[in-house]
Amino acid sequence: MxxxxxxxxxxxxxxxxxxxxxxxxxxxxxxxxxxxxxxxxxxxxxNEEDMKLKEIHEELNILISKEDLLLPETLNVKQREAYDIIFQKVFAEESATFFIDGPGGTGKTYLYRAILAPVRSRGMIALATASSGVAAILLPGGRTAHSRFKIPLTCEKDTTCTVSKQSGLAKLLQCAKLIIWDEAPMSHHQSIEALDLMLKDINDSA
Incomplete structure (x- = not known):
């Protein structure tokens, strides 16, 4: 090496x-x-400061393909509706949660790629995660939710994400304009609750 x-x-x-x-x-x-x-x-x-900046630098330097930048023009009516609503919230910097549902093969990953590319092309941080490694590699810069958010593999009632407010990951999450979690329903509800609590903690949100 x-x-x-x-x-x-x-x-x-x-x-x-x-x-x-x-x-x-x-x-x-x-x-x-x-x-x-x-x-x-x-x-x-x-150097802790270098490590903090490195996390952000890596996300800002994810390669964006020309094909992905053109995806919004090829969305169907339902995909475009979701795309427009999500984009409106991202650029208005308003907090919101969306659930995209549909059987396998109906274009959910296609929609996620269409959303990620233009957000990132504007210099914003958009985190792409999935519950499984197979789904994560289909998203540019994708990571498993357990890896990205430090969620324990075994979840219990009081499960927490091991992310401190001073860490590089906390800084990255604070800067993120969009977080996508593909296949979220495959994860235990305690994993999602642990992420929610962690995000509230690092952002000092009630």
């Missing part, structure tokens, strides 16, 4: 730091920390 970070003037210590930072970022997406695996014989630390 170090070869990806080698330049003619890069000191070995800098290259090692870059590699460890990359490994840590990958592990974070799975809810782990690099120090859990003892890859080196010392505790790995990172």
């Amino acid at each position: 170090s070869e990806d970070y080698c330049t003619s003037h890069s000191p070995l210590s800098h290259i090692r730091s870059q590699v460890l930072h990359h490994i840590h970022s990958v592990l974070q997406t799975m809810g782990s920390h690099i120090n859990d695996y003892h890859l080196v014989d010392y505790t790995v630390t990172f």
Whole structure:
């Protein structure tokens, strides 16, 4: 991995730091920390402010395809109706929750992609998540809800998302203009309730 970070003037210590930072970022997406695996014989630390900005930077740099930007023009009547209502709320910066329902193959993922592309193209953060990994990879920049929101895999009555107000993830969620959770009904209601409580906590909302 170090070869990806080698330049003619890069000191070995800098290259090692870059590699460890990359490994840590990958592990974070799975809810782990690099120090859990003892890859080196010392505790790995990172600049917290850099880590906070990194989460936002990664979302703002998700590639937006030309095909996805053209999707809104190809929506059917019902899809377009949902698209327009959601967009109105996003750009008015008004809080709202929407539930898109329909049998498999009726174009729900198609609609989500049509919404994500223009929001992101305007420099806004739109988070794409799904209950399953298979559904998540169908969304550009998609992640599983458990990974993105730090929801425990086993949910109980008092389940909480392990996200502190000072974390990079909290800052990312505060900046997000849109959150999509595909296949949300597949998750236990306690997972959704845990996310709701966490969002209220990091935003100091009652």
